[in-house]
Amino acid sequence: MKDQFGRRIRYLRISVTDRCNLRCTYCMPEEGLAWIPKPEMLAYEEIAEIVRQMAALGLERVRITGGEPLVRKDLPDLVRMIAAVPGIDDISLSTNAILLPRFATALREAGVARVNVSLDTLDRDGFEEIARRPARRFDETMEGLRAAEEAGFAPIKINCVIMRGLNDHEVVDFAEITRERPWHVRFIELMPVGENLHLTDRFISTDEVLEKIRSIEDLLPDPGPRGNGPAVYYRFPGGAGTVGAITPLSHNYCERCNRMRLTADGKLRTCLFGDHEVDLKGPLRETGRIEGAVAEALAGKPKRHYLELGTAAGSGGLAALSQVGG
Ligand code: SAM
Numbered sequence: 001m002k003d004q005f006g007r008r009i010r011y012l013r014i015s016v017t018d019r020c021n022l023r024c025t026y027c028m029p030e031e032g033l034a035w036i037p038k039p040e041m042l043a044y045e046e047i048a049e050i051v052r053q054m055a056a057l058g059l060e061r062v063r064i065t066g067g068e069p070l071v072r073k074d075l076p077d078l079v080r081m082i083a084a085v086p087g088i089d090d091i092s093l094s095t096n097a098i099l100l101p102r103f104a105t106a107l108r109e110a111g112v113a114r115v116n117v118s119l120d121t122l123d124r125d126g127f128e129e130i131a132r133r134p135a136r137r138f139d140e141t142m143e144g145l146r147a148a149e150e151a152g153f154a155p156i157k158i159n160c161v162i163m164r165g166l167n168d169h170e171v172v173d174f175a176e177i178t179r180e181r182p183w184h185v186r187f188i189e190l191m192p193v194g195e196n197l198h199l200t201d202r203f204i205s206t207d208e209v210l211e212k213i214r215s216i217e218d219l220l221p222d223p224g225p226r227g228n229g230p231a232v233y234y235r236f237p238g239g240a241g242t243v244g245a246i247t248p249l250s251h252n253y254c255e256r257c258n259r260m261r262l263t264a265d266g267k268l269r270t271c272l273f274g275d276h277e278v279d280l281k282g283p284l285r286e287t288g289r290i291e292g293a294v295a296e297a298l299a300g301k302p303k304r305h306y307l308e309l310g311t312a313a314g315s316g317g318l319a320a321l322s323q324v325g326g
């Protein structure tokens with residue numbers, strides 16, 4: 001699968017649900033969103049069939065995300081189906097970790113190799129403010145991280161969206177973790193989407209975040225862990241893990257984009273932002289085939305996003321990243 005700019009697409013992020021057990025302030029309104037009705041959602045067998053047909057076109061890697069993917073029932077069943085698809089050599093998961101104590105081992109056995117865990121604060125009160133759910137959920141997140149380590153997921157990446165005045169005072173604490181633990185803590189720039197445009201004054205560039213960390217000790221450039229993403233990595237001298245920067249706004253990396261996204265209701269999106277999406281569910285349910293729709297999506301993959309506009313238009317009218325799998 002190649003797009004019109006010659007970018008080879010081999011990575012699909014699959015959102016298995018738009019629902020979530022948290023309400024991260026940058027991601028989802030406190031009252032939730034208008035959830036996709038259950039009959040509109042792709043069944044696991046349908047998702048696996050899409051992966052099968054795309055793998056025949058060159059897809060190699062899959063990430064399962066959401067919403068919170070672990071709130072969907074029997075997720076290990078889907079993982080097993082995807083793991084059985086010839087050509088798929090990497091399955092990873094993005095999660096807030098709350099349900100990992102229950103599911104980590106089953107997911108690992110089913111074929112998930114790696115997890116990315118969202119963790120925006122190391123503080124229980126900060127968690128209540130950012131995730132807008134009781135602090136016991138923070139304790140569960142930390143238990144989830146332990147469960148991920150025990151289950152043998154590697155590498156473990158932590159995704160941390162940094163917001164001025166909310167958690168930017170914690171960046172050094174986050175970085176310090178990487179001296180002892182083989183975790184890869186990635187600082188993500190806040191992306192403006194429909195529901196959180198009121199947060200734009202919280203934006204802080206990863207350049208500024210890295211400067212704060214460098215004021216403690218120098219950071220050495222590092223190749224970072226294996227993965228699909230656009231993060232740039234650094235390491236404290238002798239550190240067990242790394243610090244990463246994901247910079248959709250300050251340094252756009254669209255020219256290296258290798259991915260597409262599948263929404264929980266079967267839309268193939270070729271860019272995180274923008275309003276172009278092609279329906280796969282209709283052709284799949286009507287004809288059993290999706291190649292034509294995939295080709296149409298590839299042909300329309302835009303050269304880049306225009307997110308820095310900081311407007312609803314810049315994010316293509318997208319209300320929340322939870323709708324498209326982040
Ligand atoms: N619930 C899972 C989680 O939190 O990891 C998976 C879905 S979540 C939408 C995927 C990623 O998107 C998370 O790392 C989250 O922090 C990030 N994200 C969501 N909204 C964002 C925003 N407006 N700006 C930057 N990152 C965002």
Ligand code: SF4
Nearest residue numbers: 020022024027067096
């Ligand atoms: Fe849920 Fe993840 Fe969005 Fe937080 S970032 S509200 S955990 S989907």
